Amino acid sequence: MERLYATSDLYGTEGLLTEGELGRLRALRRVLDDEVRPILADHWERAESPVHLRAPLAALRLADDPAILDADGRARELYLGFRTFEFARTDVSVGILYGGQVGMFRTLVREGGSPEQVAAWDPRIVSFEMTGAFAMTEPEHGSDVARGLETRARRVGDRWVLHGRKRWIGNAAFSEYLVVLARDEADGEVKAFLARTDAPGMRLAKIERKASLRLVHNSDIELDGVQVPESHRLQRIDSFGDVAAIMRTLRPDAAWVAAGLQAGAYEAALRHATRREQFGRPIAGFQLVQDKLVRMLGNVTASLAMLVQLAAVRQRGVLRDEDSALAKTWVAARMRETVALAREVVGGDGIMIDHDVARFFTDAESVYTFEGTHEINTLIVGRAITGHSAFVR
Missing domain, CATH: 1.10.540.10 (Acyl-CoA dehydrogenase/oxidase, N-terminal domain)
Incomplete structure (x- = not known):
C-alpha cells in the first residue's frame, strides 16, 4: 500500500x-x-x-x-x-x-x-453529542494566567456562582458547555466548572477581523452570575496545579500542529513548483527553488524526528514540561521559516487563498503564539537545564 x-x-x-x-x-x-x-x-x-x-x-x-x-x-x-x-x-x-x-x-x-x-x-x-470548549485565557491574563486568574466562583448551597471574563475561547459559540476556570473565593484555589453556554448571565461575542485561523470562531465571554451545580464541578480539580498536570498531557499537540502545518506548506509549494513554468520549464528545475524546497523538507524531517522521539519518551510515562516546551518552541520556529520559504516559492500566487500557502502562512502566526509563546517555552526549558528560573516574579 x-x-x-x-x-x-x-x-x-x-x-x-x-x-x-x-x-x-x-x-x-x-x-x-x-x-x-x-x-x-x-x-x-x-x-x-x-x-x-x-x-x-x-x-x-x-x-x-x-x-x-x-x-x-x-x-x-x-x-x-x-x-x-x-x-x-x-x-x-x-x-x-x-x-x-x-x-x-x-x-x-x-x-x-x-x-x-x-x-x-x-x-x-x-460522539459529539455533548460539545464543549475550554475557557481559561482572560482579557488581561494569558501567559500569567496561573497567578493572575481573575474569574471567581462563590459557592451558595449546592450551586456555584461565577463572575468574570474570558477571551480567545475557540469553538465556544458552537458548544453546549464551557470548562470555566475560576478562583474559589473561599480558599483562593482554582477550580473547573462545566457551565452551559446558554445559561443566564453567560454572554458570548465573536472576535472579528482576524487575519489568522479564520475558520475558528473565537469568543469574548462575560460571566455575570452564571450558576453551575456542584455536580458540574470537575471533582478532581482543586488547584491550578491540578489543571497544569492535565495540560501537561496535552502540550505536545501544539508542536505536532506546527509540524503538520509545515508539511502542508511544503507539499503545496512542491506541487506549485512542479506545475509552474517560467523561461520555458518548471520552476522546480531552478537551483534556488530547489534550495528552498530542500530547506523546507529538512525542517519537516527534523521536526518529525524530534516529535517521534518525544512521543516515545511520553509513552514510557515521562511527562516533563521542558520536553514539550522544547518541542513547541523549536518546531514552531522551524515552521515560521518553512511557511516563509513556501510563500517565496509560490511567488505572487502565494498571497492568494486558493493556493493554500497563504492560509498556512497566516495560520502559522497563531500557532507560533498559542499553547505557550516562544519566550515562555524558552524559559521553561532554560529553568530545567540551568536550575535557575528567569521568570519575572
Missing part, C-alpha cells in the same frame, strides 16, 4: 504506526480530501467555521476505535501526534474544530472529573 506521508516524511517515520492506526489516518485523509479541501477557500474568505464537519469526523471514530486503543482504552502517543499532524497538514482550523472537542475538552473531563462524571460524559463527548 502506498505510504501515507511519502512526500513529506522522507525517513518513513509513519512505519512506526500500527496498521490499525494507519487505517484511521487513511480514513481521516479521505474525509479531509473529499469534504474539507473543496470548501476551505470559501470558508476562509467568509471567516465561517465548517461546523457541519463534526458529524463525519465523529463517525470516523478517531478516538475510540478499538483498533487504536490499548488494554486501558487509551491511544498511543505516536498515533495521537500523527492524528494532529494529519489535520494540520490540511488545515489547522479544522483540526481545532475536532481537537478542541476530543482533545482539550475530553481530556479535561476525563482527567479532571470523578469516575461517575467520566462514565456519564465521556462517551457523549467522543
Whole structure:
C-alpha cells in the first residue's frame, strides 16, 4: 500500500504506526480530501467555521476505535501526534474544530472529573453529542494566567456562582458547555466548572477581523452570575496545579500542529513548483527553488524526528514540561521559516487563498503564539537545564 506521508516524511517515520492506526489516518485523509479541501477557500474568505464537519469526523471514530486503543482504552502517543499532524497538514482550523472537542475538552473531563462524571460524559463527548470548549485565557491574563486568574466562583448551597471574563475561547459559540476556570473565593484555589453556554448571565461575542485561523470562531465571554451545580464541578480539580498536570498531557499537540502545518506548506509549494513554468520549464528545475524546497523538507524531517522521539519518551510515562516546551518552541520556529520559504516559492500566487500557502502562512502566526509563546517555552526549558528560573516574579 502506498505510504501515507511519502512526500513529506522522507525517513518513513509513519512505519512506526500500527496498521490499525494507519487505517484511521487513511480514513481521516479521505474525509479531509473529499469534504474539507473543496470548501476551505470559501470558508476562509467568509471567516465561517465548517461546523457541519463534526458529524463525519465523529463517525470516523478517531478516538475510540478499538483498533487504536490499548488494554486501558487509551491511544498511543505516536498515533495521537500523527492524528494532529494529519489535520494540520490540511488545515489547522479544522483540526481545532475536532481537537478542541476530543482533545482539550475530553481530556479535561476525563482527567479532571470523578469516575461517575467520566462514565456519564465521556462517551457523549467522543460522539459529539455533548460539545464543549475550554475557557481559561482572560482579557488581561494569558501567559500569567496561573497567578493572575481573575474569574471567581462563590459557592451558595449546592450551586456555584461565577463572575468574570474570558477571551480567545475557540469553538465556544458552537458548544453546549464551557470548562470555566475560576478562583474559589473561599480558599483562593482554582477550580473547573462545566457551565452551559446558554445559561443566564453567560454572554458570548465573536472576535472579528482576524487575519489568522479564520475558520475558528473565537469568543469574548462575560460571566455575570452564571450558576453551575456542584455536580458540574470537575471533582478532581482543586488547584491550578491540578489543571497544569492535565495540560501537561496535552502540550505536545501544539508542536505536532506546527509540524503538520509545515508539511502542508511544503507539499503545496512542491506541487506549485512542479506545475509552474517560467523561461520555458518548471520552476522546480531552478537551483534556488530547489534550495528552498530542500530547506523546507529538512525542517519537516527534523521536526518529525524530534516529535517521534518525544512521543516515545511520553509513552514510557515521562511527562516533563521542558520536553514539550522544547518541542513547541523549536518546531514552531522551524515552521515560521518553512511557511516563509513556501510563500517565496509560490511567488505572487502565494498571497492568494486558493493556493493554500497563504492560509498556512497566516495560520502559522497563531500557532507560533498559542499553547505557550516562544519566550515562555524558552524559559521553561532554560529553568530545567540551568536550575535557575528567569521568570519575572
